[in-house]
Amino acid sequence: xxxxxxxxxxxxxxxxxxxxxxxxxxxxxxxxxxxxxxxxxxxxxxxxxxxxxxxxxxxxxxxxxxxxxxxxxxxxxxxxxxxxxxxxxxxxxxxxxxxxxxxxxxxxxxxxxxxxxxxxxxxxxxxxxxxxxxxxxxxxxxxxxxxxxxxxxxxxxxxxxxxxxxxxxxxxxxxxxxxxxxxxxxxxxxxxxxxxxxxxxxxxxxxxxxxxxxxxxxxxxxxxxxxxxxxxxxxxxxxxxxxxxxxxxxx
Amino acid sequence: xxxxxxxxxxxxxxxxxxxxxxxxxxxxxxxxxxxxxxxxxxxxxxxxxxxxxxxxxxxxxxxxxxxxxxxxxxxxxxxxxxxxxxxxxxxxxxxxxxxxxxxxxxxxxxxxxxxxxxxxxxxxxxxxxxxxxxxxxxxxxxxxxxxxxxxxxxxxxxxxxxxxxxxxxxxxxxxxxxxxxxxxxxxxxxxxxxxxxxxxxxx
Numbered sequence: 544x545x546x547x548x549x550x551x552x553x554x555x556x557x558x559x560x561x562x563x564x565x566x567x568x569x570x571x572x573x574x575x576x577x578x579x580x581x582x583x584x585x586x587x588x589x590x591x592x593x594x595x596x597x598x599x600x601x602x603x604x605x606x607x608x609x610x611x612x613x614x615x616x617x618x619x620x621x622x623x624x625x626x627x628x629x630x631x632x633x634x635x636x637x638x639x640x641x642x643x644x645x646x647x648x649x650x651x652x653x654x655x656x657x658x659x660x661x662x663x664x665x666x667x668x669x670x671x672x673x674x675x676x677x678x679x680x681x682x683x684x685x686x687x688x689x690x691x692x693x694x695x696x697x698x699x700x701x702x703x704x705x706x707x708x709x710x711x712x713x714x715x716x717x718x719x720x721x722x723x724x725x726x727x728x729x730x731x732x733x734x735x736x737x738x739x740x741x742x743x744x745x746x747x748x749x750x751x752x753x754x755x756x757x758x759x760x761x762x763x764x765x766x767x768x769x770x771x772x773x774x775x776x777x778x779x780x781x782x783x784x785x786x787x788x789x790x791x792x793x794x
Numbered sequence: 795x796x797x798x799x800x801x802x803x804x805x806x807x808x809x810x811x812x813x814x815x816x817x818x819x820x821x822x823x824x825x826x827x828x829x830x831x832x833x834x835x836x837x838x839x840x841x842x843x844x845x846x847x848x849x850x851x852x853x854x855x856x857x858x859x860x861x862x863x864x865x866x867x868x869x870x871x872x873x874x875x876x877x878x879x880x881x882x883x884x885x886x887x888x889x890x891x892x893x894x895x896x897x898x899x900x901x902x903x904x905x906x907x908x909x910x911x912x913x914x915x916x917x918x919x920x921x922x923x924x925x926x927x928x929x930x931x932x933x934x935x936x937x938x939x940x941x942x943x944x945x946x947x948x949x950x951x952x953x954x955x956x957x958x959x960x961x962x963x964x965x966x967x968x969x970x971x972x973x974x975x976x977x978x979x980x981x982x983x984x985x986x987x988x989x990x991x992x993x994x995x996x997x
Contacts, residue, residue: 585847585848586843586847586848586851587843587848595855596848596851596852596855597851599851599854599855599858600851600854600855603854603855610935610938610939611938612938615937615938615940616937617937617940618936618937618940618944618948678936678949680936680949681829682828682846682850683825683828683829683846684825684826684828684829684831684933684953685829685831686949686950686953758937759937783847786847787847787848787851788846788847788850789847789850789851789854793935793937793938794934794935794936794937794938
């Protein structure tokens with residue numbers, strides 16, 4: 544008959560508890576929620592209410608992801624429905640629009656992408672293009688119909704060997720803006736890397752030389768003045784998302 | 795015999811609904827202020843959230859409370875006979891007669907009984923709330939719920955109806971709160987179990 548196992552001492556229990564709580568903290572630390580919480584009290588000056596509102600935003604994001612159908616298309620319009628003049632919108636006024644030299648500009652690729660060589664404008668123009676006349680709906684409530692054409696993002700991501708099972712596609716812009724979208728929305732047939740606006744190469748105020756145009760999301764997701772695209776499983780956030788704009792923002 | 799002027803489920807659902815609609819309206823004003831479609835804004839201090847992102851966070855949080863409360867209320871209203879018995883609108887002649895009586899302060903207010911004006915106002919505001927919810931869904935998801943947005947004539951019109959329903963509900967609340975101030979015992983009857991008054995008019 545073997546002797547009974549000695550009971551662990553209090554020190555051993557404390558050490559184990561510390562180890563467990565550290566692991567728990569780490570796990571929570573990697574979750575989308577605490578990333579948002581780290582960004583401070585943007586939604587309410589009361590920290591408890593702020594946390595509750597962030598939690599509800601994340602719940603709503605899950606509902607929105609469930610509501611999203613990859614085959615449901617945004618309504619398209621005839622050319623006569625295009626809004627003129629088209630309204631400028633950015634996180635800065637129009638006189639602060641940045642420009643780049645189209646000849647030296649490159650689209651950089653990062654993250655879970657097999658071929659991360661940068662792309663020139665000519666290379667992007669050589670890919671098959673698609674055109675759409677869709678409604679751009681701003682989170683502020685106003686909307687306008689515009690015409691964009693460019694490279695479908697799903698075709699581009701497939702071509703560069705992106706991991707299409709990854710969770711996020713992140714966009715960084717040379718005007719300091721950034722945003723990110725879920726992979727199913729990135730692969731939606733109407734999500735394009737737009738090169739043209741109203742059949743003309745993008746002007747700086749409309750996002751030259753390359754912008755995202757995603758009619759299944761609110762307007763602020765259609766990032767202008769693109770610099771880099773990254774495919775990742777780590778929540779990338781974004782300029783407005785980090786301040787409390789609903790991340791999924793699907794329409 | 796006595797039955798309560800307002801049964802307990804109605805009293806509970808009324809106050810949850812009041813909280814949800816109050817929050818929806820005040821947070822909606824914060825959203826409206828980001829891009830006013832009419833030539834005025836709501837004072838920031840009386841909005842819920844204060845700015846766009848916080849207004850939206852409140853709006854799409856409280857929408858779940860309104861959903862749950864509204865669906866429970868509609869189910870109760872239809873199944874218990876409350877809508878059929880108490881809120882079904884009367885004909886235009888009864889509405890006209892009761893309106894004239896009300897304007898001359900001759901319309902008796904009996905707890906637990908609904909005159910033609912009350913029936914019209916309560917059924918009207920329930921309809922306005924339903925329309926506010928449906929247009930709200932249609933401008934929240936104009937692609938995923940595109941059929942609903944199309945039913946309202948497209949995104950810009952649906953947004954306009956949503957705003958109009960807010961004003962309709964606000965106008966109802968102005969009348970509703972003024973009448974509660976005139977007849978404070980109605981407030982008591984929506985909180986505590988107060989017996990319905992006898993129907994002396996024998997209607």
